[in-house]
Amino acid sequence: MKPTIKGLGDGSPEPSTILATMSRFRIAIELGPRRLRGVAVTFVGSGLQVVAAIAKNRPELGVEAVGEWIRGVLDANDIPAGRCLLAVSRDDVVIKRLMLETPSKGELPAMVDIAMRDELHLEGGAAVIDFLTDSISPIDGSTSVHAPVETNLLAAALPASSLDRGRSRMAAAKRPVARMSLRLLGAAHLAADPHGGRVACIDVSGDGVEFTLLQGTDVRVARAAALPVQNPAEVADAATREARRTWMSWQAEAGTASIDRVVLIGDSSITDPMLEAMGEITAAPITVLREHLRIDRNGHDVSRLWALLGLLLADHAGKPLIDFIAPRKPTHRFERRRQLGLAAAGVLLVIFGVIWTWGNSSVQTMQRQLDAINAQRAKLEPKWLRYHRDRYRLANLDIWTSVQPDWVEHLAVAVDRLQPIGVLVLDEVSAALEYKGIDVPKKGGVGAWKPEVTARLVLEAEAQSRDVGEAFRQRWVEDEAWNVATTGADTDDGKRLPFGVTIRLHAPTEPEATMPEPEATP
Amino acid sequence: MTSRARLNLIIGGGGVLLLIMIVWAVQAWVTSPTHAMSLRIESARSTLERRRADLLGQSRLRERLAVYVDRTLGGSQEEVDHALRAALSTIGEAAGLSDVAVDTSATREVTSPGRRDFKGAAGKPLRDEVDFIEAPATLRATGSWPQFNTMLRALSQEPWIRQIEGLRVVGKGKGEAVEVTIKVRTLFMPNRSPDATPAKLAVQWPDALAGASPFLLPPPPVEPAESAAGGSQPAVPGWQRWRVTFVGRIEGVDEVHLRAGRGGRRQLVVGQAIDGCVYLGNRADPDGFDEAMFRRAGQSWLVAPGATFADRNALAE
Numbered sequence: 060m061k062p063t064i065k066g067l068g069d070g071s072p073e074p075s076t077i078l079a080t081m082s083r084f085r086i087a088i089e090l091g092p093r094r095l096r097g098v099a100v101t102f103v104g105s106g107l108q109v110v111a112a113i114a115k116n117r118p119e120l121g122v123e124a125v126g127e128w129i130r131g132v133l134d135a136n137d138i139p140a141g142r143c144l145l146a147v148s149r150d151d152v153v154i155k156r157l158m159l160e161t162p163s164k165g166e167l168p169a170m171v172d173i174a175m176r177d178e179l180h181l182e183g184g185a186a187v188i189d190f191l192t193d194s195i196s197p198i199d200g201s202t203s204v205h206a207p208v209e210t211n212l213l214a215a216a217l218p219a220s221s222l223d224r225g226r227s228r229m230a231a232a233k234r235p236v237a238r239m240s241l242r243l244l245g246a247a248h249l250a251a252d253p254h255g256g257r258v259a260c261i262d263v264s265g266d267g268v269e270f271t272l273l274q275g276t277d278v279r280v281a282r283a284a285a286l287p288v289q290n291p292a293e294v295a296d297a298a299t300r301e302a303r304r305t306w307m308s309w310q311a312e313a314g315t316a317s318i319d320r321v322v323l324i325g326d327s328s329i330t331d332p333m334l335e336a337m338g339e340i341t342a343a344p345i346t347v348l349r350e351h352l353r354i355d356r357n358g359h360d361v362s363r364l365w366a367l368l369g370l371l372l373a374d375h376a377g378k379p380l381i382d383f384i385a386p387r388k389p390t391h392r393f394e395r396r397r398q399l400g401l402a403a404a405g406v407l408l409v410i411f412g413v414i415w416t417w418g419n420s421s422v423q424t425m426q427r428q429l430d431a432i433n434a435q436r437a438k439l440e441p442k443w444l445r446y447h448r449d450r451y452r453l454a455n456l457d458i459w460t461s462v463q464p465d466w467v468e469h470l471a472v473a474v475d476r477l478q479p480i481g482v483l484v485l486d487e488v489s490a491a492l493e494y495k496g497i498d499v500p501k502k503g504g505v506g507a508w509k510p511e512v513t514a515r516l517v518l519e520a521e522a523q524s525r526d527v528g529e530a531f532r533q534r535w536v537e538d539e540a541w542n543v544a545t546t547g548a549d550t551d552d553g554k555r556l557p558f559g560v561t562i563r564l565h566a567p568t569e570p571e572a573t574m575p576e577p578e579a580t581p
Numbered sequence: 582m583t584s585r586a587r588l589n590l591i592i593g594g595g596g597v598l599l600l601i602m603i604v605w606a607v608q609a610w611v612t613s614p615t616h617a618m619s620l621r622i623e624s625a626r627s628t629l630e631r632r633r634a635d636l637l638g639q640s641r642l643r644e645r646l647a648v649y650v651d652r653t654l655g656g657s658q659e660e661v662d663h664a665l666r667a668a669l670s671t672i673g674e675a676a677g678l679s680d681v682a683v684d685t686s687a688t689r690e691v692t693s694p695g696r697r698d699f700k701g702a703a704g705k706p707l708r709d710e711v712d713f714i715e716a717p718a719t720l721r722a723t724g725s726w727p728q729f730n731t732m733l734r735a736l737s738q739e740p741w742i743r744q745i746e747g748l749r750v751v752g753k754g755k756g757e758a759v760e761v762t763i764k765v766r767t768l769f770m771p772n773r774s775p776d777a778t779p780a781k782l783a784v785q786w787p788d789a790l791a792g793a794s795p796f797l798l799p800p801p802p803v804e805p806a807e808s809a810a811g812g813s814q815p816a817v818p819g820w821q822r823w824r825v826t827f828v829g830r831i832e833g834v835d836e837v838h839l840r841a842g843r844g845g846r847r848q849l850v851v852g853q854a855i856d857g858c859v860y861l862g863n864r865a866d867p868d869g870f871d872e873a874m875f876r877r878a879g880q881s882w883l884v885a886p887g888a889t890f891a892d893r894n895a896l897a898e
Binding site: 407410411414415417418419421422425426428429432433435436439442443444445446447448449450451452453454455456459460462463466467468470471472473474475477480481484485486487488489490491492493494496497498499505508555556 | 599602603606607610611614615618619621622625626628629632633635636638639642643645646649691693694695696698699703704707710712713733734737742743744745746747748749750751752755756768784786787788789790792793795796797798799854
């Protein structure tokens with residue numbers, strides 16, 4: 060069959076999806092047993108452009124010197140320093156296709172881990188296991204979110220020692236490993252048929268040959284075989300033999316009756332001699348990958364680097380990859396809800412934090428204002444207290460001096476009421492003032508202070524007749540300035556005039572009961 | 582209810598709850614504290630402004646207190662006691678009262694009735710501060726009604742602060758003399774002596790007190806004696822007809838004898854009146870002879886023995 064040579068690109072996601080993703084890695088490196096391969100790219104839209112490429116034979120070096128050698132080679136070939144995507148070959152990992160029933164997607168990693176360790180008899184920690192989910196289908200046709208599902212997946216296990224070795228070497232080369240994946244996934248990404256066609260990908264660009272059977276974009280079967288180090292023709296023969304063996308194996312194990320296409324990846328010195336034989340073996344159209352729509356080679360020979368470019372392109376496109384650095388971990392059944400809950404709690408925390416900070420900041424600002432006012436007030440306090448105390452003293456003095464009755468005027472009134480001359484005569488006049496102090500209500504300040512004072516006036520007189528005496532008393536009764544007390548009796552025991560009259564007066568504001576008795580003897 | 586509707590209901594309810602919580606949080610953490618703080622600031626600012634305004638009146642307050650201080654008799658108990666005794670004695674004796682006796686009693690410290698407003702340790706000195714000290718005194722004396730009036734008028738004219746807390750006037754005998762007791766209470770502020778001597782107070786003395794003694798009955802009318810033979814002197818009408826026939830002092834009491842052509846004879850002691858003329862006592866003329874002193878309608882005048890009221894000599898006030 061005449062091989063068809065054309066660019067492949069329809070295995071990539073839609074451009075809009077690609078545009079929406081963020082590229083993370085610009086360097087991909089593979090350290091094979093015979094060669095060091097590396098490529099640096101820049102991303103242009105949904106594709107990439109090769110900046111630097113290297114495929115260099117690996118010398119025999121001690122374990123310690125490998126890292127330095129890699130660093131020197133990468134630096135010399137303008138591969139920039141930084142985090143890298145490290146590719147591992149099929150030979151280094153164990154790959155299993157699994158079909159698992161699980162009630163929750165979150166439990167899948169744990170189930171895969173258990174299944175792989177059971178099958179491979181791995182001890183805990185001896186290998187790193189990650190997987191790619193191909194399809195999920197409900198077991199009983201239920202659409203419920205929590206209904207059990209059957210998951211078809213591709214699992215891979217990498218010995219922990221390989222992981223550690225790759226990490227340490229790349230760390231020594233100043234290109235720390237950020238992601239570690241299978242190189243066959245890169246080749247598969249370039250060769251896959253997004254329309255679901257069955258594709259056989261034969262990759263001879265590495266130190267060995269890797270056969271990958273793809274159903275659409277999913278890897279169904281993958282195997283690898285070592286290749287001799289001789290000339291390309293011998294390598295092509297060896298690869299063809301392995302391809303024939305693999306084809307027969309696929310037909311027996313996977314029931315692969317036919318395939319839609321064969322994609323050859325590798326140096327043309329190897330792939331070209333294989334074309335005719337592969338046509339006979341598979342009876343399918345054969346394509347040699349020489350160009351890709353989303354990859355700008357930029358003049359570099361990338362025939363041995365397609366798998367690395369495929370990994371970078373898949374990562375740029377956001378396609379899930381097996382990653383031994385960050386393998387998928389089991390999540391709780393309600394992880395999604397928990398995450399949503401946590402996110403909501405976080406948002407609430409932020410909202411309430413902002414509100415609290417706002418309030419607290421406002422209060423703090425106002426507190427500073429209050430402190431400033433209080434400081435001024437405290438500075439003024441001694442002077443004001445002195446003023447306040449003097450005000451109280453003045454009020455006390457004002458009240459003390461205000462309680463004095465006008466005794467002269469009262470005496471004049473009393474004398475005036477003795478008229479006409481000769482009918483009444485005074486025996487004794489007694490006036491008394493009792494100032495008890497100031498009544499201070501609990502509220503109202505000095506304006507509410509009231510003096511507690513009593514005043515009384517006692518007149519003892521003699522009258523010419525009882526009528527005259529009563530008329531004298533009547534005048535006092537009519538006087539609003541005084542109240543006449545009812546105590547005491549009118550008698551006819553006058554010394555100079557016949558009738559004795561005693562008038563006891565008290566201020567109208569005080570009850571009779573509180574009147575102090577006049578002193579008997581001053 | 583479909584799961585979608587239930588989900589919408591839950592989301593809606595949660596949104597409402599969230600809104601309520603946000604409103605509550607804003608109210609509890611922002612609105613209420615800031616409102617409370619605003620009130621505190623407003624109150625503090627208002628208090629500060631009030632105190633500043635108060636202090637604007639501080640100098641006027643001190644002036645008013647100084648006026649009170651100037652009206653005290655001194656700044657210490659000893660000083661005030663002496664001044665009070667001297668003032669009362671002088672007033673009594675200057676009025677012509679006899680047996681003048683002045684007693685002073687124990688002083689009393691008066692604290693502020695509003696002292697409880699000065700709280701805490703900072704307010705203790707102000708709380709315990711004495712506003713002023715009261716100093717009581719008693720004046721006892723004996724004399725005629727006009728002498729009592731003179732004494733009372735002089736006391737009323739005194740500028741120093743006082744309360745007359747007791748006044749007792751008792752007529753003695755037939756009322757020709759009165760026994761007077763006056764209890765006075767003055768005050769002073771410790772350690773604050775007066776800087777000035779205020780003038781005596783102007784007093785409007787009531788006419789009623791200037792008249793005859795209310796403790797004394799007017800003398801009974803005396804039948805007119807036969808007029809002197811030939812009665813060559815023409816009779817003077819009204820109150821001016823009275824002629825002074827004797828001016829002297831009998832048993833320590835001033836006395837005047839009067840005679841009128843048709844009104845008869847009268848003997849007056851100090852404080853007694855005749856036809857509205859109050860006998861105030863005797864006074865020696867430049868030659869050493871006694872003249873009788875009378876007061877009528879606010880006017881005081883002297884009449885020499887042998888002269889009638891029409892011949893009176895007015896006294897300068």
